[in-house]
Amino acid sequence: MKPLADFPLDSMNTLGVKSKAEYFYSFGSVEELEHVIGWARSHNQPLRLLGGGSNVLLEPDVSGLILQSAILGKHCVRDTESQVWLKVGAGENWHDFTQWSIQNGYCGLENLSLIPGLVGASPIQNIGAYGVEVSSLIESVEVYDLEQNQLRTLNKMECEFAYRDSIFKRSEGRALIVLNITFVLDKSPSVNISYPVLQQHFENANIAKPSARDVANAVIEIRQNKLPSPSETPNVGSFFKNPVVDEDQLSQLLKLHPEMPHYTHGALYKIAAAWLIDQAGWKGKAIAGVAVHHQQALVVVNPEHQNLDVILGFASEVQRDIQQKFGISLEIEPQCLASIELDRSAAW
Numbered sequence: 001m002k003p004l005a006d007f008p009l010d011s012m013n014t015l016g017v018k019s020k021a022e023y024f025y026s027f028g029s030v031e032e033l034e035h036v037i038g039w040a041r042s043h044n045q046p047l048r049l050l051g052g053g054s055n056v057l058l059e060p061d062v063s064g065l066i067l068q069s070a071i072l073g074k075h076c077v078r079d080t081e082s083q084v085w086l087k088v089g090a091g092e093n094w095h096d097f098t099q100w101s102i103q104n105g106y107c108g109l110e111n112l113s114l115i116p117g118l119v120g121a122s123p124i125q126n127i128g129a130y131g132v133e134v135s136s137l138i139e140s141v142e143v144y145d146l147e148q149n150q151l152r153t154l155n156k157m158e159c160e161f162a163y164r165d166s167i168f169k170r171s172e173g174r175a176l177i178v179l180n181i182t183f184v185l186d187k188s189p190s191v192n193i194s195y196p197v198l199q200q201h202f203e204n205a206n207i208a209k210p211s212a213r214d215v216a217n218a219v220i221e222i223r224q225n226k227l228p229s230p231s232e233t234p235n236v237g238s239f240f241k242n243p244v245v246d247e248d249q250l251s252q253l254l255k256l257h258p259e260m261p262h263y264t265h266g267a268l269y270k271i272a273a274a275w276l277i278d279q280a281g282w283k284g285k286a287i288a289g290v291a292v293h294h295q296q297a298l299v300v301v302n303p304e305h306q307n308l309d310v311i312l313g314f315a316s317e318v319q320r321d322i323q324q325k326f327g328i329s330l331e332i333e334p335q336c337l338a339s340i341e342l343d344r345s346a347a348w
């Protein structure tokens with residue numbers, strides 16, 4: 001077991017950024033992980049975690065050791081008449097898992113079909129699409145805690161899930177490596193087609209009671225028509241988060257822009273970032289080879305494989321303009337890989 005030095009990451013990030021890791025290691029078991037953590041401690045290397053690279057911003061040279069979980073497996077750990085508990089390895093491909101679960105007669109993941117990446121990253125930003133967030137289907141997350149040097153299981157409450165957020169994105173959860181996730185899925189067909197685009201799809205198709213397979217197929221079709229494929233046009237899906245505002249801010253904004261799309265979000269309101277970007281005239285606009293996609297204003301594309309500085313420069317132009325025109329600050333969704341410093345005094 002030895003990490004690979006100067007490991008190219010060009011094909012491991014969907015934004016197509018040229019990048020290389022000082023060291024890289026893909027672990028397939030807890031034993032391998034413990035070995036490689038020992039190596040990092042003895043070589044004084046910080047750790048960073050990478051999944052499928054579909055939601056990250058990579059610097060040209062990433063220092064330290066990048067770890068990727070290749071833990072596989074989909075096991076039924078509990079079963080009742082109406083539900084099944086599946087423990088799934090972090091290294092499984094997310095889309096393949098969603099389709100496998102539907103084939104086996106389990107319901108819940110269909111709206112999350114075709115999201116790129118690995119299962120292990122799904123709780124990090126609490127992935128969501130077409131009216132479903134993964135947190136609604138997670139019972140617990142098994143992690144390796146680099147501060148306590150032990151395995152732990154976080155229940156759903158402890159994961160502190162929120163919109164595109166969880167404990168894993170915050171400083172108190174950064175030292176947690178996701179190993180396995182336990183999902184609770186329904187055995188009975190109880191699909192969620194409350195999202196307007198899905199409702200419309202089934203109305204047009206004249207299907208009153210769609211199955212999980214029907215919903216997955218609809219989601220796949222809608223996504224393929226709407227979103228550029230990263231293999232053809234490098235991107236990370238939504239580049240900006242939908243801004244969340246309170247009632248006062250919303251009513252101020254609606255006075256100026258009565259047609260602005262907004263949705264309730266608990267006690268707050270979500271504003272469609274795509275609408276703001278489109279209204280500000282950014283759809284299809286490019287600077288130095290980086291552009292807002294011509295059909296989907298939330299997606300920043302990088303067809304010329306520009307480096308991170310150019311991409312962030314472009315994003316800050318968009319952010320500055322939206323701030324100026326609407327007084328709203330847009331937050332970037334993908335993140336640079338956080339560096340985890342290891343405590344060298346920890347016993348091994």
Ligand SMILES: Cc1cc2nc3c(=O)[nH]c(=O)nc-3n(C[C@H](O)[C@H](O)[C@H](O)COP(=O)(O)OP(=O)(O)OC[C@H]3O[C@@H](n4cnc5c(N)ncnc54)[C@H](O)[C@@H]3O)c2cc1C
Binds near residue numbers: 048052116336
């Ligand atoms: C075309 C396209 C469409 C997309 N659509 C959606 C969508 O509809 N909804 C949505 O929510 N997202 C969407 N995304 C974003 C992305 O696919 C998801 O966030 C996905 O979960 C990222 O998975 P990944 O394996 O690629 O993770 P990475 O991008 O490799 O990593 C993401 C984050 O997770 C951390 N991480 C990864 N693995 C682990 C681990 N085992 N333990 C601890 N931390 C870890 C990384 O450090 C990083 O901070 C889309 C992206 C693309 C390119």
